[in-house]
Amino acid sequence: MIINDATLRDGEQAPFVVFSRADKLKIASLLVAAGADELEIGIPAMGKTERADIKEILALNLPCRTSSWNRASIADLEASLECGIKAVDLSVPVSDLLISVKFNSDRDRIFRALEETIALAKKEGLFVCVGGEDSSRADRVFLKEVVLFCKTQGADRFRFCDTLGVLTPLSCAAIIRELAAIAPIEMHAHNDFGMATANAISALEAGAVSVNTTALGIGERAGNSSFEQVLMALATLFCESRKIDGKILKALTQSVAKAAKIRLSRNAPIVGKALFAHESGIHASGVMKNRAAYEPFAPSLVGAKRVFPIGKHSGSATLNYHLNRRGIKRSRSELNALLPIMRDLASKKGGVLSENELLRLVESC
Numbered sequence: 001m002i003i004n005d006a007t008l009r010d011g012e013q014a015p016f017v018v019f020s021r022a023d024k025l026k027i028a029s030l031l032v033a034a035g036a037d038e039l040e041i042g043i044p045a046m047g048k049t050e051r052a053d054i055k056e057i058l059a060l061n062l063p064c065r066t067s068s069w070n071r072a073s074i075a076d077l078e079a080s081l082e083c084g085i086k087a088v089d090l091s092v093p094v095s096d097l098l099i100s101v102k103f104n105s106d107r108d109r110i111f112r113a114l115e116e117t118i119a120l121a122k123k124e125g126l127f128v129c130v131g132g133e134d135s136s137r138a139d140r141v142f143l144k145e146v147v148l149f150c151k152t153q154g155a156d157r158f159r160f161c162d163t164l165g166v167l168t169p170l171s172c173a174a175i176i177r178e179l180a181a182i183a184p185i186e187m188h189a190h191n192d193f194g195m196a197t198a199n200a201i202s203a204l205e206a207g208a209v210s211v212n213t214t215a216l217g218i219g220e221r222a223g224n225s226s227f228e229q230v231l232m233a234l235a236t237l238f239c240e241s242r243k244i245d246g247k248i249l250k251a252l253t254q255s256v257a258k259a260a261k262i263r264l265s266r267n268a269p270i271v272g273k274a275l276f277a278h279e280s281g282i283h284a285s286g287v288m289k290n291r292a293a294y295e296p297f298a299p300s301l302v303g304a305k306r307v308f309p310i311g312k313h314s315g316s317a318t319l320n321y322h323l324n325r326r327g328i329k330r331s332r333s334e335l336n337a338l339l340p341i342m343r344d345l346a347s348k349k350g351g352v353l354s355e356n357e358l359l360r361l362v363e364s365c
Contacts, residue, residue, distance in 0.1 A: 002210035004038040011214035023259040030252040044079035072113040087127035095134035118153040131159035151183040165192030169202035180207030188212040191222040200225035215256040250303030281315020311352040
């Protein structure tokens with residue numbers, strides 16, 4: 001299963017986000033080191049600065065396929081060729097709504113544009129992925145005609161775009177299963193309803209060969225399927241042989257968050273600080289006995305650390321853990337007597353206690 005990451009294209013299209021060239025070079029290197037199989041690195045038709053950035057990324061000679069995003073037009077394709085790119089995504093609208101907005105409801109124009117651009121791209125020896133914009137709202141018969149036409153013209157892959165994030169995992173799997181019987185499919189999911197990563201995984205299960213991601217799921221509107229979520233799902237849930245380096249993954253997500261000027265939510269999947277924070281007494285006690293009781297994978301895999309907050313829902317195992325760290329021993333009965341006092345204090349504070357606050361509490365009791 002191929003992770004084609006578009007952080008440097010669709011990710012940068014997130015509202016209010018602009019990456020510097022230094023940001024792009026760092027993020028590209030970290031993405032590959034973290035496990036991205038392919039990168040989509042920009043839109044050459046945007047202008048000289050964008051093309052210069054793309055050339056700098058290509059000069060890194062990263063050990064993966066790098067592609068650019070283009071409209072299915074000769075001008076866009078020529079801009080990519082000028083950069084020295086070796087793979088392209090050629091995008092066309094495929095829903096009647098967007099065809100009316102962009103192509104004046106002329107479906108034949110879609111086929112003419114694809115025929116012309118695919119021919120030139122293949123003549124130049126490029127890997128070609130055709131992106132069907134708004135595929136999820138397209139007429140199903142017409143969409144299949146487009147996919148088959150692209151294949152007969154020599155395209156290597158078809159990108160199914162759930163442009164407005166309107167699919168559910170079941171509906172996504174159904175259409176991808178049909179299209180995967182025609183040509184190799186890449187899934188491009190958006191997160192308007194919070195299902196981008198779920199739809200991406202569903203598409204892979206249904207036969208897609210590739211999925212687009214962005215680090216932290218950033219992208220237009222609510223964003224895209226998340227690189228770190230897809231990566232860890234493939235490595236742990238699908239048991240793919242992928243080398244995960246927690247330090248690199250952490251460096252990637254922190255770098256993207258900084259460059260995009262966004263704050264990581266503490267309950268973010270995979271990289272949020274709360275994923276390995278166990279306050280509930282039952283959960284904390286279980287993890288202390290066996291990590292797998294309440295953790296889907298080891299914290300070190302994603303550069304995280306396990307913590308046991310001292311709060312309203314903590315149990316005696318947590319108190320014992322923190323006191324032992326300070327070389328203090330207390331009997332079970334003493335810990336049980338301390339619990340209601342600690343919980344009352346945490347409730348009044350409206351938050352968790354520090355170890356020092358716990359020690360002062362023990363000394364006063």
